[in-house]
Amino acid sequence: MADYLPLLARAAATLDTAAARRALYEHARDTLMTQLSAATPALKDSEITRERLQLEEAIRKVERDALLHHLAEANGASAPEGVGEFTPRMQRDHGASPSARLIGDNALFVGSDTGTADTLTKAYRPPIDALARLTERIKEQKHGATFALSDGWFRFATIATEIDHKVAVDPLTRELQLELRRKARELAERTLRLSGQVGWRGLGEAAGLITKALSRPAPEIADEIGTVWRLSISLGGFIEQDAIARSKPGGAVEPLEADALRFLSDLGRTTDPWIRRFPASRILGDEVHESSPRSDVEPAAKFFRCAEQAALFQDDDAKIIRIALDASDRGAACADKARTWSILAVRNAGIAMIRVLGVAAADDGTKIETALVDKIEKAVLDGERDLLELLSPRPRILNIVVRRSEE
Numbered sequence: 001m002a003d004y005l006p007l008l009a010r011a012a013a014t015l016d017t018a019a020a021r022r023a024l025y026e027h028a029r030d031t032l033m034t035q036l037s038a039a040t041p042a043l044k045d046s047e048i049t050r051e052r053l054q055l056e057e058a059i060r061k062v063e064r065d066a067l068l069h070h071l072a073e074a075n076g077a078s079a080p081e082g083v084g085e086f087t088p089r090m091q092r093d094h095g096a097s098p099s100a101r102l103i104g105d106n107a108l109f110v111g112s113d114t115g116t117a118d119t120l121t122k123a124y125r126p127p128i129d130a131l132a133r134l135t136e137r138i139k140e141q142k143h144g145a146t147f148a149l150s151d152g153w154f155r156f157a158t159i160a161t162e163i164d165h166k167v168a169v170d171p172l173t174r175e176l177q178l179e180l181r182r183k184a185r186e187l188a189e190r191t192l193r194l195s196g197q198v199g200w201r202g203l204g205e206a207a208g209l210i211t212k213a214l215s216r217p218a219p220e221i222a223d224e225i226g227t228v229w230r231l232s233i234s235l236g237g238f239i240e241q242d243a244i245a246r247s248k249p250g251g252a253v254e255p256l257e258a259d260a261l262r263f264l265s266d267l268g269r270t271t272d273p274w275i276r277r278f279p280a281s282r283i284l285g286d287e288v289h290e291s292s293p294r295s296d297v298e299p300a301a302k303f304f305r306c307a308e309q310a311a312l313f314q315d316d317d318a319k320i321i322r323i324a325l326d327a328s329d330r331g332a333a334c335a336d337k338a339r340t341w342s343i344l345a346v347r348n349a350g351i352a353m354i355r356v357l358g359v360a361a362a363d364d365g366t367k368i369e370t371a372l373v374d375k376i377e378k379a380v381l382d383g384e385r386d387l388l389e390l391l392s393p394r395p396r397i398l399n400i401v402v403r404r405s406e407e
Helices: 005-012 018-037 045-074 117-123 128-136 162-168 171-196 203-213 218-247 258-275 279-287 294-309 315-327 333-362 370-382 384-391 396-406
Strands: 099-103 106-110 147-150 153-156
Touching: 005 018, 005 045, 018 045, 147 333, 153 315, 153 333, 162 171, 162 218, 162 279, 171 203, 171 218, 171 258, 203 218, 203 258, 203 315, 218 258, 218 279, 218 315, 218 333, 294 315, 294 333, 294 370, 294 384, 315 333, 333 370, 333 384, 370 384
Parallel strands: none
Antiparallel strands: 099 106, 147 153
16 A cells, blocks of 8 residues: 555645645545556455545544644644654654654644653643643543543543432342342353463453442442443453354354353343443443444554553553453454443543643642652653544544445
């Protein structure tokens, strides 16, 4: 495939308006289709689709950087003299990878490829009012978990409502909860030995986490609904994986033993009706209609590892995200839900971290430990490219085309 980014970036860098850039993009699309249609020998439809997607991805990146540059200038946050330039202009020297400090949904580029995180942090801090305005522009995705800072960790925010708490103390709900806990414990015990087996690493861990969540007293169980729902879609992914392994014997993943599959299937059948007694969980399940493309898994996993290595997630929450990310590439309904939820959860976590940096920079009297700010900055700087990829908007139609090309 051709690399359209440096060519497109050079052309866009000479244009001053969004209308001029749009005209450039349309001309590039028309020219590409003309060339692809006239190719000899004729190209396959899949080859044409790949080339068009490559161009669309280049357009998205160039337009994203044009917007970020415009936002930086509009907010009075231009970089100091000699520190850096707008990314498309840097693409003239293709292969350069300018470091960026993320601020809200913006990135202000610093022209140092070798500087440490500490050097980058000290080299450039935008005005406080610009930082505040930029962070206000970012919105969390409702299909992913949202996060709250608590005791130095980013933890899942509760989704429970007053109605959910009333449902939790209903005698039938409590009876089903105890039955579920028993089944989850049995599954955890029978699958613990699978922790080192290809494809089944997170199964016993997921069952153990469900057991732990369901051990909360009835008045508190509503706060665990989100946790149980997230783990239930990962368990569904494991059931789908077993079906795939049985339909394609001899693959890398072996089917579960009969007793383990029986306990897993039984827990899955019992969990769904119990979860759907809670209005909050019904909303979660019904909202995930459109899945995220598999190409988003890699940047989500990379940024998640940066945040996990910085010890920014509470341990159980990190395990839940990791299990969902691992389950996201199994190519079935629950795997699609796990993929969408985990990608958007990591994206939302990144937004929450950026907002904490904004509060720390504003110095408005809110006390945030310096050590925590340093950890967040390190995670954001180490994973800046992947986080920016997750935060960058992509047209819905392009998402659909990408998913179809992956199938």
